[in-house]
Amino acid sequence: MGKKNIFAIVLCFFCILQMVAQERETINNTEKYKQFGLVWGLMKYHHSEISKGKYDWDAVFIENVDKLEGVDTQKSLDEFLLNFILSIKVSKIKIANDRDDLFKRNLDYDWIEKYSGNDKLYTYLKQLKDNTIISDYYVSNQSLSKIPTFENEKGFKSFDYKIKVHRLLELFSFWNAIQYHYVNKYLMDKNWFSQLEYFVDDFSNSATQLEYELAKTKLIVSLNDSHSYYFAKPIADSLLKFRPPFDVKVINDTLVITGILNKLGKKDDLKLGDLIVEVNDIDIKSISKQKIGSVFSSSNDSFLKKWSNRWLMWNTEDSIKVKIKRSNSITTKYIHLYKTFGDKDYSSLPFFHIDKEWKLIDNNIGYINLKTISKDEIQKAFEEFSNTNGIIIDLRNYPKNISESDITKYTYPQKRKFIKVLFPMVNRPSLANFDEPLISSIIDPFKSGSKNSQYYNRKIILLVDGSTQSKAEFIGMAIQASPNCITVGENTAGSVLNIAVFTMSDGTKTNFTSVGAFYPDGTGVQRKGLKIDYFVNENTSNFTKDQYILKGIELIKAVKENVN
Structure with a gap:
């Protein structure tokens, strides 16, 4: 017998031993829960029948996690997952040819490759991933927009945080919603998938209500989204x-x-x-x-x-x-x-404070605070400020009574686009596109202003800081598109536009930013905040004098001096 033949026999022998070892290799609970939760979530959002809401998918999760107790090797888990998939027939599978312009940075299906050695299971998982016949029971659009809603997520009626499988349902229900429908997922500090084992351990091992609430808090904090506020009473x-x-x-x-x-x-x-x-x-x-x-x-x-x-x-x-x-x-x-x-x-401390919504300051500079000002007051302000050297618009707040058009009608020479919005595709999990909402055929919400030869053409100083958030950032982007706008301050909250509300299995609600916001040139705003032209240099001895307003006055005076 030649050396090559002997080598081949030895190699084959070791391969057989390795396969036997793998079949006998025990699998821990964390890995079992993780793999089942991934398949359960894939089916929830990709399966043509399940996505219609025909099944009590939360109850299915509870029932099957309990059955995992008898699964102790990867081979037996593969069989379990295959039988689980086959238990609900797919009526149709349709594979789409995706357009090149779709946003794909949130695609994350590499975990399916783990099953490439099991042809049947692997094939079914790949078919589910690529299926485009998906209904909108678990995630849908608001009317006249493309903002995702989860109105059929109502929580698990008999939820009890003391029961491990209920806690795991809470985790995977939320984790999969974010995995497939959070358009800003790619911006997280840590990869969402890479944290899953850590989350599984946290939720599995929560022995007290405080530990459970801390596990949930860490989950939500991981979104790195200023809209995602959750502060449970036990933690407080x-x-x-x-x-x-x-x-x-x-x-x-x-x-x-x-x-x-x-x-x-x-x-x-x-x-x-x-x-x-x-x-x-x-x-x-x-x-x-x-x-x-x-x-x-x-x-x-x-x-x-x-x-x-x-x-x-x-x-x-x-x-x-x-x-x-x-x-x-x-x-x-x-x-x-x-x-x-x-x-x-x-x-x-004696803080500097302007106690009016609008007034003339420093001889011939206008000041407008957007927090509570009304449309009528904005009109009066711009009429009175028409011959000023410049206007300071204070957006270190959340405007309560106005929209962006109430300002841009005075600051734009013509209608213009000021924001580019990335929408998740509800019927295509993980994908998104730069698209317009359905109402754009009537009114384009991402353009503002109108033809106006009498627009305010002197310097506009926009003041922003960390309290400038959501709708305020949207309004700020519109003001920034004014021809003579300079932005002064610090990074804004970095969570622009609408929120999606998700009801977790225990009945509590949490939010996340539902779309992605970009400037027309493609510069992202989520997490970064608005573009800043001049960062305010506050220090511990000068901050009571409002360095934002002082910088605004300085910039307007500098323009006037250059003109003269």
């Missing part, structure tokens, strides 16, 4: 038992005491303007990420400051260690925290 109760007798504001990674209850502050020798540079021996930026960023979803650090200002100094104990800087001295000490305050003697 565990983290926010005691609060400080003062208010703070984050300025360049330092906490400034901006308001204080005088008697309680005096007890710890605290004063207005004191700078807190460390909390529990950790610098402010790091502890903000650890303590606040772990429980609040945020698109960027600018938005995270909102929650840090409010909650960073709260604690589980009635004192907290801080390093305080005052003038040229630095002191490290524990300060008292309280559940309630009897002291009502409150003082604050």
Whole structure:
């Protein structure tokens, strides 16, 4: 017998041993739950019959996860998954030839390749992935738009967080909705699929309500979406038992005491303007990420400051260690925290504040605050400001009474497109396209203004910060398309336009940004926030004078001086 033949026999022998070993290799619970949850989700959103809502798919999940207890090898799991798929017949399979212009950065089906050694299972999974005959029971469009809704997700009636399989249903119900219908998934800090095993372990091992709520919070925080607010009472109760007798504001990674209850502050020798540079021996930026960023979803650090200002100094104990800087001295000490305050003697730093919605400032500069201003007041403001040197529009807020067209009618010389929107394709999971909503045949919501030879053609300064979010960012993008607009401030919240609301299995609701927002040139806005021309350089000694407005005045005066 030749050497080649001997080598082939030995190789074959080892291959057989390897196959036998794989067949006998045990599979852990995390892997079983993960693989079943993936197949269950694929069928929910890709199967021609299941997507019609003919089956109680949550109950199917519960029933089959319980059956997984008897599955102990990958081979037996493959058989289980194959039988599960075959248990519900597909009426039709239709494969589409996708257009080249579809947005495909959220496609993530590589996990199917794991089953390439099982021809039958692999073929069925690939067919499901490619099927385009999909109904809209689990995800549909709002009328006259292409924003996804999940109105038939109503929760699991008998949900009990103490039951592991119920917690796993909660996880996979939400995880798969995000996997297939969150158009901004590709922008997450961590790949959504890569975190699944971690989520499975977290939900599986939650022995208490607090652990369960923390698992759910981590899941939602992973979206990196400022729209995705969720703060359960057990978490709040565990983290926010005691609060400080003062208010703070984050300025360049330092906490400034901006308001204080005088008697309680005096007890710890605290004063207005004191700078807190460390909390529990950790610098402010790091502890903000650890303590606040772990429980609040945020698109960027600018938005995270909102929650840090409010909650960073709260604690589980009635004192907290801080390093305080005052003038040229630095002191490290524990300060008292309280559940309630009897002291009502409150003082604050003298912040600069314009108390009117619109007024002339600095001789011949107009100022408009969009927070509560009405359409009629905007008209009066632009009429009075028609001969000013420039206008400052303050969008460090959420406008309550106006739309973008109420401003652009005065700032555009003609109608123009100011935003490009990426819509998820409801009947094509994971895909999206830059498309117009159905109402665009009547009114195009992504164009604004009209032909206007009398438009305001002097400098417009737009003020924005981390509180500029959602509708405010949409309005901001419209204002930015004005011919003479300069944007001043810091990164906005990075969560533009509408939200999708998803009811989780336990009945709680969570949100996520439902579309993707881009400038007409293709620059993305989700997570980044609006384009900024001049970043405001606030520091701990000048922030009370409103550096945003001062910078706006400076820029308008510079233009006037250049013209003269």
